[in-house]
Amino acid sequence: MMPLAPLGSLRSQLLRWLLIPLAALVVIDAVSVYNNALEAADQAYDRSLLASTRALAERVSIANGRVVADVPYVALDSFETDTLGRIYYRVTGVKGEHVSGYEDLPSLPKHVARSDAYPALVYFYHATYRTEPVRIAALYQPVYDDSMRGIALIQVGETLQGRHELSRKILLDTLSRQALLVLAAAVLAWFAVRFVLRPLMQLTADVEARSPTDLSNFDPDLVHREVRPLVAAMNDYMARLQTLISGQRRFIADASHQLRTPLTVLKTQAELALRANDPQAMRDIVESIARTTDATVHLANRLLTLARAEHGAAVADLQPVSLVETARQVGLDLALQAVRKEIDLELDAGGEVMVLANPLLLHEMISNLVDNAIRYTPAGGKVSLRVSADGGGLLEIEDNGPGIAQTERDKVFAPFYRAASSQAANADGSGLGLTIVRDIAAMHKAAITLSDGRQGPGLKVSIRFPLLPA
Numbered sequence: 001m002m003p004l005a006p007l008g009s010l011r012s013q014l015l016r017w018l019l020i021p022l023a024a025l026v027v028i029d030a031v032s033v034y035n036n037a038l039e040a041a042d043q044a045y046d047r048s049l050l051a052s053t054r055a056l057a058e059r060v061s062i063a064n065g066r067v068v069a070d071v072p073y074v075a076l077d078s079f080e081t082d083t084l085g086r087i088y089y090r091v092t093g094v095k096g097e098h099v100s101g102y103e104d105l106p107s108l109p110k111h112v113a114r115s116d117a118y119p120a121l122v123y124f125y126h127a128t129y130r131t132e133p134v135r136i137a138a139l140y141q142p143v144y145d146d147s148m149r150g151i152a153l154i155q156v157g158e159t160l161q162g163r164h165e166l167s168r169k170i171l172l173d174t175l176s177r178q179a180l181l182v183l184a185a186a187v188l189a190w191f192a193v194r195f196v197l198r199p200l201m202q203l204t205a206d207v208e209a210r211s212p213t214d215l216s217n218f219d220p221d222l223v224h225r226e227v228r229p230l231v232a233a234m235n236d237y238m239a240r241l242q243t244l245i246s247g248q249r250r251f252i253a254d255a256s257h258q259l260r261t262p263l264t265v266l267k268t269q270a271e272l273a274l275r276a277n278d279p280q281a282m283r284d285i286v287e288s289i290a291r292t293t294d295a296t297v298h299l300a301n302r303l304l305t306l307a308r309a310e311h312g313a314a315v316a317d318l319q320p321v322s323l324v325e326t327a328r329q330v331g332l333d334l335a336l337q338a339v340r341k342e343i344d345l346e347l348d349a350g351g352e353v354m355v356l357a358n359p360l361l362l363h364e365m366i367s368n369l370v371d372n373a374i375r376y377t378p379a380g381g382k383v384s385l386r387v388s389a390d391g392g393g394l395l396e397i398e399d400n401g402p403g404i405a406q407t408e409r410d411k412v413f414a415p416f417y418r419a420a421s422s423q424a425a426n427a428d429g430s431g432l433g434l435t436i437v438r439d440i441a442a443m444h445k446a447a448i449t450l451s452d453g454r455q456g457p458g459l460k461v462s463i464r465f466p467l468l469p470a
Contacts, residue, residue: 011193018189023182030178037170043117045163046124049137053122053156056089057141060099060152067093067143067152069100085159088129094143094150105129105155108138133160199223203231215242266293318444320468321362323353323395324387330366331385334374341379345370349387355465357444365440366395369461372434373399376459392467400458409450413438437461 059070069091090101106127115122121140126133136157143152203223215238220231269289276282331347338345355362366385373383377399386396404412412434441448446465453460 011197014193014197015186015189018193019182019186022185026178026182030174033174034171037174038167041163041166041170045135045158045166046115046117046137049124049135049156049158050118050120050122050139052087052089053137053139053154054120056091056156057139057152057154060091060141060143060154062143062145062148065147067091067097067099067150071100085161086132087159088134088157090155090157092153092155094148094152099152101155102129105157106134106136108136108153108155112138127157129157134158135160135163196224200227203227215239215245317358318356319359320354321357321359323355323357323362323393323465324349326359326362327366327385327387327395330363330370333367334370337371338374338383341374341377341381343374343377343379344382345374345385346382347385347387349385351389353387353389353393354468355393355444356468357465361440361443365437365463366397368434368436369397373397373401373459376401391464393465395463395465396460398453398458398460400453403452403457403459404450412450437463 056069056071061068061070071089088102088105090103090105091099093099106129108123109125112123112125115124123138125136125138127136128134134157136155139154139156141152141154143150199222203218206218217235217238218231220228220235223231266289269285273282273285273289276285327349328347331345335345370383370385377383378401381400384396384398386394386398388394414435438448441463444465446463449462449464451460451462452458
């Protein structure tokens, strides 16, 4: 998998997500406003053009049997030019004859529909006249007298210069207002984002100011509701980190305390061996060194196992494991130790029993229980392993050793605590076996109980595993 690109600034992303859609909406709104303004301007210009056409139509009449247009010279001057462009007109009689105005003014096209915006018979169309685009209003005006009657056509055209000027003005006004709106929105959004992110920035400063040993919780009420799950996750992580650090400190303290004595003994024994002149005495000291070394190795292994169990090693590596097969493998591993003490080591299992477990830790837990049972069971005794599918899975290890008094069964799970009966049976124990068993069982959500043996003295350890998930 390719590495993901860094996300960058949260403030920049928020501003982009706010301003880019806003700018797009402003552009859409500007186009809509501009088109509406142009439509309103066209209607206003068309209304003015129609007014000029009607004013001219009122001057059209019939005299001596023909259509005439009585247009004063002052009116002609106003038709010739305008402050925003030029205006042209043309009057056509009832028989299509030219009456007045510009004879070459473009005629009314046949496909142009009548305007429904006005009650008069008026038509609006675009054309080109004298190389300039023009807008023309064509009005049919009834004329009549005693001698004749008919309909005259009055056309008034206007160049589009005024309309274009108005369009540009509308466009510039619209864009300037929208640009000011976007600028104001950007400034407000920048201040708003800065204000909204202030608690998060303060949280960042608090994290940076923390000392490495300060793992106290952050107050989730100081940040927004959406960020509180992050603060809660940070607090939960620091709690787990505190547990891990405490476990490491406890392990270091316990290891240094427990290893100091056997190492001191080894050093003393080595010094005695160096000063010994008698070969037999030296041999006895070397054998003592070997026994002390074995006990130290055993203690170190137990400490390492305890540290791994306490720190939750390989919790994620849970998988279906055969409880019967694991118990059988432990029995084979410790069979020689049982034979040396003439202890009857047996496994009682019916069908297959599967549990969700870490294979290595499950093996270690059963090994600790069977090793303890063999150590504290007198020679010629019996150790039984029983596996059944009671619930999710039930493992029982029973011996006929000295057992543990009822009043001490809750205490023996504490590190380095040893019951009185255990000390009497084996003075070299480490007091870590049941602590390791407790931690591994808790890691697998298994319940552990201690009880008396079925036949007289002894101890029965029962570990009940949960059902496998469906």
